[in-house]
Amino acid sequence: xxxxxxxxxxxxxxxxxxxxxxxxxxxxxxxxxxxxxxxxxxxxxxxxxxxxxxxxxxxxxxxxxxxxxxxxxxxxxxxxxxxxxxxxxxxxxxxxxxxxxxxxxxxxxxxxxxxxxxxxxxxxxxxxxxxxxxxxxxxxxxxxxxxxxxxxxxxxxxxxxxxxxxxxxxxxxxxxxxxxxxxxxxxxxxxxxxxxxxxxxxxxxxxxxxxxxxxxxxxxxxxxxxxxxxxxxxxxxxxxxxxxxxxxxxxxxxxxxxxxxxxxxxxxxxxxxxxxxxxxxxxxxxxxxxxxxxxxxxxxxxxxxxxxxxxxxxxxxxxxxxxxx
Numbered sequence: 001x002x003x004x005x006x007x008x009x010x011x012x013x014x015x016x017x018x019x020x021x022x023x024x025x026x027x028x029x030x031x032x033x034x035x036x037x038x039x040x041x042x043x044x045x046x047x048x049x050x051x052x053x054x055x056x057x058x059x060x061x062x063x064x065x066x067x068x069x070x071x072x073x074x075x076x077x078x079x080x081x082x083x084x085x086x087x088x089x090x091x092x093x094x095x096x097x098x099x100x101x102x103x104x105x106x107x108x109x110x111x112x113x114x115x116x117x118x119x120x121x122x123x124x125x126x127x128x129x130x131x132x133x134x135x136x137x138x139x140x141x142x143x144x145x146x147x148x149x150x151x152x153x154x155x156x157x158x159x160x161x162x163x164x165x166x167x168x169x170x171x172x173x174x175x176x177x178x179x180x181x182x183x184x185x186x187x188x189x190x191x192x193x194x195x196x197x198x199x200x201x202x203x204x205x206x207x208x209x210x211x212x213x214x215x216x217x218x219x220x221x222x223x224x225x226x227x228x229x230x231x232x233x234x235x236x237x238x239x240x241x242x243x244x245x246x247x248x249x250x251x252x253x254x255x256x257x258x259x260x261x262x263x264x265x266x267x268x269x270x271x272x273x274x275x276x277x278x279x280x281x282x283x284x285x286x287x288x289x290x291x292x293x294x295x296x297x298x299x300x301x302x303x304x305x306x307x308x309x310x311x312x313x314x315x316x317x318x319x320x321x322x323x324x325x
Contacts, residue, residue, distance in 0.1 A: 004164060004184045007135045008105055009044030009078045010205030011220045012188065013037045014051040016212050016257050017065065018267040019020075023316025025061055028243045029267050034072040034210070040299050041219030042077055042211060045069050046107060049082030050144065051209050051254050056273040056318075057083065058100065059094055066101045067266060078104040080137065086111040088124050093222050099132050107137040107167060107207075112145040118153045129162040136162050137207075141169040141190060151175055158183035168198065180211045192253075199225045199300050207251040210244050213260055215298035239297050246290035251283050252276060255312075259287065263307040264300070270312040278312030313322040 015037065018029035020231055024178045034045060046108070047069050048054045048062040057065075062083040067245045069079050081098040085091040099185065111124050129136050138157060142148040148170055149157075157163050158179075171191035176187055180202045189198035189206040198206070211218055224233040246255045255272055259279055262270035270278055278289060284307060291302050 002129075004166075004186060007078070008080060008165065008186075008205070009042070009138065011042050011044040011211065011215055012044035012046055012078075012080065012205060012207040013211040014046045014049050014082075014207050014209050014275055015069075016209075016254060016256075016261065016267075017048065017052045017057065017061075018261075019269060019271045019273070019316065021269045021271055021311070021316070022273060023055075023318045025065075026268055027064070030065065030068055031072050033261075033267060034069050035214050038073060038077045039213060040211075040215040042079060042106075042215040044078040044205075044207075046080045046082045046207055049107065050109075051212070051257065052082070053254060053273055054083040056276075058318075059083075059097075062094065063097055063101060065252035066098055067105055067310050072103055080105045080107055082107040082109070082139070084102070084109050084128075084139075085104050086114055086308065088127050088138050091124075091128050095128060095132055095134075099134055103134065105135045105137060106132060107139050109139040109141065110145040110149055111192050112148055115146050117151050121147065121149060122153050122156055124210060125157050125163060126160055129160045132162065134162065135164045136160075137165040137188065137191070138163060139167045139169070141167075143169065151178060154179050154185065155183060155317045158185050165204075168203075171202060173197065176203070189209070191243070192248050196221060196225075196233055200230075209257055210240070210247045213243065213247065213264070214255045214297060217297055220298060235254075236298075239295065241307055242290050242293040243297055243300075246294075249290075250286050255279060257286055259284065259307065259312050260291070260305070261310065263305045264302075265304070265306070270308070271316050274315035274317055277315040279309070281309060284309050284312070 165186035
């Protein structure tokens, strides 16, 4: 099979949405953070996804995030809108408005909570893909949505001309290989701890949470794999392991990433919106212990890490309570 063109980039950051202490989006901080992850090696930015707290952002905030990210990126990175919906009509509305703002692609998560059949999932994907001229990434994350995208569904979805990629957070490497063998879908690792294994069997890149803290090691891994240098890629993978464990293991990645970014002085507040809350003392202590094991990771120096557990405590409501529409 021919290798299709990749319209998304290879090192994509699943962007956090910086907020103020009272739960409002910190737009100045958002601009600064977008610039930082691009400067650190990201060639794609996924806004208002799971890591960006899509469930508690309003549509107006999601659309403004697109505008801000595009303005800051200024062509240096692709901008992907990830804030979908488990209501097909609502998802189409959001993606249509986002397309008018000039995004480079959309990422459609499997409908969550209502647990559709595979036929329902496929219909949801097809209706949204029909409504846009943009390239589409399907997001397979059954741990959050309650339902996987099965192999047969991926094969059927791959026949749609706009559906060109999958973000895989399912971790079934045998299925990934099977889909890659039988479709032209591009695969992106959606599991920070499995980026190198995914790349080794044919994935083209990653959409990662830990890249908020440092994208440079992932850039090094991807570039090394591209030139067949497994030794360099493996070295970076090993160095990243304790940082990935700190971010992704103990509490939701959004919460830990913001806690760490704030401790590094990169965002003004670690706040998340309810029902997410900041780490409790025991959770924060575990994260801090993991970070003490990080050595020689490109783009970050934890000697300057100054955690503030009080600032992270609890969660926040936006001043305008968040109806999703």
